[in-house]
Amino acid sequence: MTILIDKLETPDVAPAGMSGRPGALRRLTQNPVVAFGLAILAVIVVIVLLAPFLPLADPSVTDVVDRLQKPFSNGHLLGTDQLGRDMLSRLIWGTRVSLAVGLTAALAAALVGSTTGILAAFYGGTVDMLLMRVIDVLMAFPYLLLALAIVAALGPGLINAMVAIIVVNIPFFARTVRGATLSLVNTEFMAAARLSGSSNVGLVLFELLPNVMPTIVITVSTTVGWMILETAGLSFLGLGAQPPLADLGGMLGNGRNLIEVAPHVATIPGLVILLLAIGINLVGDGLRDVLDPRLKAGGVARTHPATATAPVNRRKGRLTSRRRESDSLIAARGLKVDFTIGRDVYHAVGGVDFAIRPGEAVGIVGESGSGKTVTALSILRLVATPPGQIVEGEILYREEDLLDAPLNRLQQIRGNRIAYVFQDPLTTLNPLIKVGEQIAESMRRHQGLPRAEAMQRAVKLMESVSIANAAARASAYPHELSGGQRQRISIAMALANDPEVIIADEPTTALDVTTQAQILKLLNELRRDRGAALVFISHDVGVIAELCDFVHVMYGGRIVESGSVADVFGGPRHPYTRRLLACVPLLGRPDRPIKPILGLPPATNALPPGCAFAPRCAMAHAECRQGEIEPVFVGADHWARCTRIGEMAA
């Protein structure tokens, strides 16, 4: 293993896997689990390397008088075997053999396999086809069986066993490395290298090899343990190391028949193999985590059934009422949501208040990253935890704080009183469940309908969202439907239990333009017919203007302006709203110049003090860059967070 670690430190390996992530090696050794693995390996390797200098008995000197001594007996720390040979000495020399054979096998398999994989991917075409067919055939054998066949042909012996293990591991390397290389061969930097006149040899050695190196290192680290186990296995069967030479497997095989009289002869070598393999596997997992975070051994974090919330006293500490909420269905007060990613904390939502009254359509508009989706998902605590956490505020549903509600209470409301329509219907519908069932299960859950009746109602709902031939389509899978049909299914799902509120998060963004119009019309009609309130999230000012009664404009995790659609879009009082409206082309006004907002929206892990828009605002002055900008009311329901609101009079 030390050889592998050394490799990582050489600069030619670094650029690909570790660029932009300095300290990868440090992170590796700082991980306590990996450090433990490294410690095990270090101890074993040091002992084994020092073997010739240690005061050990000769491992092959027999002494029949002293045979089968128990561990800790006179002069033999680990006892003796059936020929009276010192177990400790045999163990250390045996480990030496096993390690050497395992590492050699891993490096040889890596060399041949990786070369095959790189060449197949680099040359493509017939070369690739032929090489891969050979690999396919080798992989068609159960791993160990092919090794046995090769040993059968070559004859038993340590070197032959090693060759067999190398051969059966080559396909694995070839496939993995070919995959990694293929993803590089057609990239732009390869094209650039080709154009700059690099020879094929140069391309492979200096462009491809450094970039697939992390893959090779990972594959070695995950297979070297296997190879040690498998060579030990062949020796155990008597097909590897031949007496008097003994590796760990051979010692085990030797002790197998003595298990009743002298169990230590077989157990101790096995224990060393186990330790060795544990050490290698721990380091291998750590290496993989560092070099390729996507393959993290611990796996990605599990999402919780509901977003985590901060304790009540901390969460409600600074609440002040801002808007009339008496007759509201849902009210958010001082909502703050943080995402913790590594050491960065993103304040995705930084103190948001809004209210939704029955039957009302409320729009939330803003650029990507303004916090509008997170705000909407927070209502029923559907923000993924980790990394999200609701750190402050409350969400009131008919005076009940949903952030305090237990999971089963949330589940009663989700999809029943408050329902969602999400953005991309291809990823938000379960690919393996028929769409009719995906609608019906929601009604079974909340209304307790029997299976058949729920399905009938699902078909009716599908008809009401204008899906032709609904009865047949109900047994289609999502991938069998068009994007527009899938989104109709999502809407039918949301309507299933006649909710009081439908929260639609960019429901048309993933659809083409004509379908968008149809879906919007449908959504609007249905919610009016059923008297449901609508929260409509979009970056599209025009759609909000058409669909909604109220609008909240979000920027940098805050609502910067709020009011009726007529007030806000008719007489915007926040510079950001103005600039947002100026970006929208107007039909029949080709003369009106479209003015994009210069600069980028702020990163929410490094928000400036004061107004988040100040860095992009032409009117900003010193006052905008400090402290909390309080909302200023310019009408009963219309307010904006701007220090220069007086100068912004419509």
Next chain:
Amino acid sequence: MLNYTFHRLLLMAPVLFGVTVVVFLVISLIPGDPAHAILGTFATPENVKELNAALGLDKPLPEQYVIWIGHVLTGDFGRSYVLHRPVIVEIGDRLFPTLLLAGTALVLSSVFGILFGIIAAVRQNGWQDKLITVTVLIGISTPSFWLGILLIFWFGVRLAWLPVGGMVDLFGDGGFADLVRHLILPSFALAAVAGAVLVRLTRGSMLEVLRQDYIRTARAKGLSERSVIYKHAFRNAFINVIPVLGIEAGFVLGGAVYIETVFQWPGIGRMLVQAISTRDILLVQGGVLIIAVAYVFINLVTDLAQSVLDPRIRRK
């Protein structure tokens, strides 16, 4: 579905051909002269030549292959010159015990591997997860032959609860109960390592799936976590697990070689090890070929199973 099956069968043909070529070549390229091996050191050159001609070994390799494959297809794998009986008969006696052992181990490792994988994912970072993760690490690092020996020592010798070998005839006097008692230790030893690999994979796959948008949709519908996990998440995670079940099958078929040796189980694995040490080449050849072909078919079955469970593949 029929189309897909047909397509898969077509793809299998070249692989099967390749497998037979590899098995043929491995044995044909053996250094030394089989005739010498059979006749012993005192054979005269005439005797060797005669036998070579009788065995068809004086012909070019491709011709030898055609003759050999013709015999194989008619069930003639030659004769074991150590056991003095046809290879096919010996394999016939040994096949069922191996399939029984490997099959039991596969079922055990799949059921427990997937179950513990789900538990570890759902309780990520909880004590259950930590316990399972540590057990799995030990599991994948344990040589199965050593585990077998330990099991024999504890349950066979010390506690004397279970028989540790001596399974000679699966359908002998002991009946079914005796068979099960003989099967417990070896199938557990064989299943432990394979199951550990599967726990890791299921856990990773479940965690990945639990982050998907459709899981959020399921939760947004107010479904119970039980339904979210077993109906919505597990189905999707299982799709990724199926191909690995095929690999696991190869793993237990190979691992059976160790376990059969340790527990003296009368299967093909132990037969192969004995045949290799007695240089009984035709027996090795037959045994490897039969298991390899079985493995190709097992992979076909997992492919088809995946297409049955994943409607997206079926359509292609």
